[in-house]
Amino acid sequence: KAGVTQTPRYLIKTRGQQVTLSCSPISGHRSVSWYQQTPGQGLQFLFEYFSETQRNKGNFPGRFSGRQFSNSRSEMNVSTLELGDSALYLCASSPRTSGRDGETQYFGPGTRLLVL
Amino acid sequence: DQQVKQNSPSLSVQEGRISILNCDYTNSMFDYFLWYKKYPAEGPTFLISISSIKDKNEDGRFTVFLNKSAKHLSLHIVPSQPGDSAVYFCAASAISGNQFYFGTGTSLTVIP
Numbered sequence: 542k543a544g545v546t547q548t549p550r551y552l553i554k555t556r557g558q559q560v561t562l563s564c565s566p567i568s569g570h571r572s573v574s575w576y577q578q579t580p581g582q583g584l585q586f587l588f589e590y591f592s593e594t595q596r597n598k599g600n601f602p603g604r605f606s607g608r609q610f611s612n613s614r615s616e617m618n619v620s621t622l623e624l625g626d627s628a629l630y631l632c633a634s635s636p637r638t639s640g641r642d643g644e645t646q647y648f649g650p651g652t653r654l655l656v657l
Numbered sequence: 658d659q660q661v662k663q664n665s666p667s668l669s670v671q672e673g674r675i676s677i678l679n680c681d682y683t684n685s686m687f688d689y690f691l692w693y694k695k696y697p698a699e700g701p702t703f704l705i706s707i708s709s710i711k712d713k714n715e716d717g718r719f720t721v722f723l724n725k726s727a728k729h730l731s732l733h734i735v736p737s738q739p740g741d742s743a744v745y746f747c748a749a750s751a752i753s754g755n756q757f758y759f760g761t762g763t764s765l766t767v768i769p
Contacts (some may be wrong), residue, residue, distance in 0.1 A: 545700070574756065583663075583761035584701075584746065597756050631700055645691065646757065648700030 543568065545634050545649035553655045559620040562652045566613050566634030572596075573615040574646060575607060578629040587630075590615050591637075619654075627656045660684045661749050663760035671768050676734040678763050680747035683728065687749040691757070692721060692732045695744045704745075705732070737767045 546565045554560050566573050575587040586599035590609035607617045613634075619626055630653075633646035662681045670676045678692075688709035693701035707714040707721045707730070714721050720733045734741055744764045748757040 576759070581761060583659075584748075584759035586756045586758070589756060599756070633700075645703045645706065647703070648693075650698070650700045 545632060545647055547630075547632050547649040547652050549652060550650065551653050551655075553657065554622050555657050556622055556624060558622050559618065560622060560654060562617045562619075562630055562632075562654075564615045564617070564632030564634075564649060566615070566632075567647055570634035570636050570647070571613055572635045572637060573609055573613065574633045574635075575615070575617050576631045576633065577601075578631055578651070579627075584631065587617065622656045624656050627654060629653050658683075659761070660687075661747060661758045661760040663745075663747060663763050665763050666761070667764040667766070669766045669768060670737045672739055673736045676732075676737045676741065676765055676767065678732040678734075678745050678747075678765065680730045680732075680760050681728060682730075682749050682758075684749070684751065684758075685728070686751040687758075688752050689750050690721070690723060690730050691748045692719075693746045693748060694741075695746065695762070701746055734765075737765075739767045739769050741765060742767050 548563045572591045574589040576584040578584050589597045593609045604620045609615045629651045631651045633648045635646045660683050691706040692704040694704050695701040705716050705719050705721050707723050723730045744762045746762045747760045750757045
């Protein structure tokens with residue numbers, strides 16, 4: 542079974558631009574979560590999607606948004622990029638809902654975003 | 658507010674010895690805990706988990722201990738191997754919640 546895939550793997554943008562990142566979950570997984578990883582901050586939860594609906598949202602500004610398609614693929618968008626948005630963005634999938642019934646999340650390799 | 662904390666950013670251990678990685682949490686509603694390992698340029702991979710009904714879970718060289726009264730969990734790796742060198746994240750979730758809360762990670766270096 543193929544793992545979680547994320548595209549692109551690396552991205553360089555300038556301040557003020559917007560960016561869209563893509564995540565394809567493991568086949569059959571319906572829950573997709575997004576995290577931001579920065580040095581010293583660990584993994585910060587952005588949001589979770591399940592069956593095309595955002596079920597939970599972390600403490601990030603509205604510039605960060607996402608969506609999920611009927612095939613469970615998910616995209617994350619960041620508008621008006623700031624220097625502080627430079628980070629590794631990780632996507633994780635699980636069969637049903639992350640955090641329920643002891644489920645485990647499976648992570649993709651991440652997209653490293655550099656904002657200049 | 659960091660609900661899951663890993664207070665040691667780094668740890669070095671000799672090959673063959675025990676590695677002990679620690680994690681503290683503040684939310685008493687957390688009832689499921691996991692450890693992930695992350696190599697550079699890769700996403701975190703699941704290592705081991707423990708539910709709050711247990712105080713110990715073992716899988717080969719890896720054992721996780723949970724002390725609910727102290728809101729503390731630890732990961733023991735015995736014996737440590739150079740391939741264990743990675744960043745280790747602990748994570749927690751509550752049965753009523755929809756997300757995992759992650760610590761900031763501990764970078765483990767196993768010296769051959």
